Structure formats: structure tokens, C-alpha cells
Amino acid sequence: MTSYDVTRRELLAGTAVTGLALAGVNLMPDFAAAAAQDEVPAPAPLDLVLRVNGTEQRLSLDPRTTLLDALREHLHLTGSKKGCGLGQCGACTVLMDGKRVKSCLSLAALVERREITTIEGLAQGEELHPLQAAFIERDGFQCGYCTSGQIMAGIACINEGHAGSPEEIREWMSGNICRCGAYEGIVAAIQDAARVTGAVQGG
Incomplete structure (x- = not known):
């Protein structure tokens, strides 16, 4: 048996396997079915x-x-x-x-x-929370998808005492992303609401 003969047999075997796979014959075990049998029941x-x-x-x-x-x-x-x-x-x-x-x-x-x-x-009947009203006044949203999270984080930012300056607000609001880039309006709205609620002194 020559190395040429072995190589030819390997080539023929590989061709046969490929042909079966192309014909839709499943040559591998049904791992999905096996996994389903071993699934842990929902708690x-x-x-x-x-x-x-x-x-x-x-x-x-x-x-x-x-x-x-x-x-x-x-x-x-x-x-x-x-x-x-x-x-x-x-x-x-x-x-x-x-x-x-x-x-x-x-x-x-x-x-x-x-x-x-x-x-x-947040709202009390028809009366908006000061930060909700400030977001509208300052146009702090565009698509609006992030707005609820921005407002909730902004309220916390004010209550935590981190609304003293635009730089401080940006730092403490950095965990909330606005893909529209309405950050200027968001920062201004938080500053306005902080003044209204008395959370900052003198702006």
C-alpha cells in the first residue's frame, strides 16, 4: 500500500461524507434532543x-x-x-x-x-414633577426612549446633592446614555429642577 493509495481512500471517504451531508443526511447525533432530555425544570x-x-x-x-x-x-x-x-x-x-x-x-x-x-x-394628578416639567421646558429629549431613566436618575442626582454645577451633573449622570445627544437640555433641566426644589443654593 502506497501513500498515494491511502490518500486516495481518504479523499473518497471525505467525498462520500460530504455528499451525504449535502443530501440532508444527519451524520451527527441529535444534540438538541439530548439536551432537551437533560433540561432542568423551571423553578x-x-x-x-x-x-x-x-x-x-x-x-x-x-x-x-x-x-x-x-x-x-x-x-x-x-x-x-x-x-x-x-x-x-x-x-x-x-x-x-x-x-x-x-x-x-x-x-x-x-x-x-x-x-x-x-x-x-412621579406626577401628582395633573401636576408634573418639577423635573418632568423642566425636561419639557428645556427640550431634554428627542426620541424619548431614555427619558424616563434620565428623569429618575436626575431626581436621585438632585436628592443626593450632586446638582451644584453642569460639570457635577454630567459626572453623576454619566450612567445614563442619550443616543440622541440631548445632554445640554438634560443638564439644564436638572439645574432648573434643583433650583425649584431648593436642592442648590443660588444656582
Whole structure:
């Protein structure tokens, strides 16, 4: 047997395998079916009480449900937006006990009975929150997708005492991205609302 003969056999074998594959013959095990047989069953749902915008909401949720999905998919509060899903864009920002959190990174099961405030809970009847009104006055949005997260983070920025200057606001709002580039209006709106609420002295 020569090296030429071995090479020819290998070539013929490879050609046969390729032909079968092109003909639609599955030469590999059905890994998808095997994986399905080994799937771990979904965990039992948890009965939770979420306090959202001053109202207790009783839900039965998969333990893996994020706060963002609980708000949007189960409570139909769609003001908090799904952006990156990684906590980097800030579109999902809400307030928890008055502090800003990225709701896409928070499990609903771990925030039970905490005080959650979303964009829907800011206005008092027909009266807008001062920052909501300032966003309109200063044209702090274009497409509007990031606006709810910007406003919630802006409220926290003011309450934390970080609205003393445009530079300070930009630094403390850096976790919220506006793809339209409406940053000048956002910063101006936060400054205006800080003055209205008395969070800064003299502007």
C-alpha cells in the first residue's frame, strides 16, 4: 500500500461524507434532543409583594424575573425601558427607597416590600414633577426612549446633592446614555429642577 493509495481512500471517504451531508443526511447525533432530555425544570414560582408607586402588588413570579420584567410584563408599567440589559445605558432606572437602581440588574424576588418608584409614580394628578416639567421646558429629549431613566436618575442626582454645577451633573449622570445627544437640555433641566426644589443654593 502506497501513500498515494491511502490518500486516495481518504479523499473518497471525505467525498462520500460530504455528499451525504449535502443530501440532508444527519451524520451527527441529535444534540438538541439530548439536551432537551437533560433540561432542568423551571423553578416553582414565588409569591411576592412588590410595593410600586405607593401600592402593594401581589405577584407570582419565576424567581429569575428581573424587576424590570416584573414592572413591564406583569404590572404593565412600561415607562421603564429595556435598553442594553447590562446596566450600562440607564434606560431602566427606577428609584428604590429613594435611591437609583438599574432595574434590569435587580431580581424582583430580592426587592420585595422595598419602596419602588417608577416614572408613572412621579406626577401628582395633573401636576408634573418639577423635573418632568423642566425636561419639557428645556427640550431634554428627542426620541424619548431614555427619558424616563434620565428623569429618575436626575431626581436621585438632585436628592443626593450632586446638582451644584453642569460639570457635577454630567459626572453623576454619566450612567445614563442619550443616543440622541440631548445632554445640554438634560443638564439644564436638572439645574432648573434643583433650583425649584431648593436642592442648590443660588444656582
